[in-house]
Amino acid sequence: MPRYLSLLVSAIFMLFSYTVQAESKHASIRLDPQVALNSFRGLVENHLTGILRTERVIALTSEARSARWESVKPLLDRFSKDLATDATVWFMLPDGSYYATESGGLVGQNIKDRSYYPRLMSGQDVLGDLVISRSTGHRSVIVATPVIENGQVVGAIGVSVRVSLLSGVVETYTKMPDNAYFYVLDSNTKIILHRFEGRMFKTVSDVGDQSLGGEFNAVMDKDQGVFNYSLNGRKITSIFQRSAPLGWYFFIAQQLK
Numbered sequence: 001m002p003r004y005l006s007l008l009v010s011a012i013f014m015l016f017s018y019t020v021q022a023e024s025k026h027a028s029i030r031l032d033p034q035v036a037l038n039s040f041r042g043l044v045e046n047h048l049t050g051i052l053r054t055e056r057v058i059a060l061t062s063e064a065r066s067a068r069w070e071s072v073k074p075l076l077d078r079f080s081k082d083l084a085t086d087a088t089v090w091f092m093l094p095d096g097s098y099y100a101t102e103s104g105g106l107v108g109q110n111i112k113d114r115s116y117y118p119r120l121m122s123g124q125d126v127l128g129d130l131v132i133s134r135s136t137g138h139r140s141v142i143v144a145t146p147v148i149e150n151g152q153v154v155g156a157i158g159v160s161v162r163v164s165l166l167s168g169v170v171e172t173y174t175k176m177p178d179n180a181y182f183y184v185l186d187s188n189t190k191i192i193l194h195r196f197e198g199r200m201f202k203t204v205s206d207v208g209d210q211s212l213g214g215e216f217n218a219v220m221d222k223d224q225g226v227f228n229y230s231l232n233g234r235k236i237t238s239i240f241q242r243s244a245p246l247g248w249y250f251f252i253a254q255q256l257k
Contacts, residue, residue: 033239034239037252040250040252044250045245047084052145054079055143069091072157076090080101080102084169085162085166086165089101092158094121094153096111097110098110098111098158107135116144122153123146123148127246129142130192131160138162139163141192143158144158163200163201167194167197181194181195182195185216189205219240223241225239225240227239235255236253236254237253238252239252
């Protein structure tokens, strides 16, 4: 690896490690709802976009551009250990086969039929695609970047962030009253993150009644706002913000007395 890239990768790892430690060791405090919402959204955005920045740097190295697992594995192993969300880091080849830090080698699965595969092969980043792992069943968020050599995509570096662990980081970082909770929806009202793990990857209609999905869709044409609704007979008030980099909607909700 050229010396300047080696120094840059080391600096990125140090910065990422520091950020992760700050996330995981931050004192738990009770916040004003709007401040808590900003903090919640910022924490998730920073974690996922920070992963993407690190991937981009690694993708520039000679180890990654060699498209050889044995060469890039040490960098990806170190990257994996620095992740607070205990995520799986993987290296994909153009045929869709891939290696993973979790298994230590080639995985007996292929991701060529995943919706994000064509984007990677066309040289685009992937930030926030939702998948259920075929090998582990984990519900995960995908963050990935292509590796390019001589103008050709020779592979991709990706991270599968388990939503349950990402939700756990948020729960640790920001404490809210017992009758308040956080959640994140995609534009189709699928629940990505939630204090209650059993609701993740369901739609709001799945956890409420059919009309609830339409009510959420009606307010989610705004970038932020207040939304009052009923869930299983309970009156709920919430505030929300849309994340520009992710396209997700971040909510903090509280049950009314």
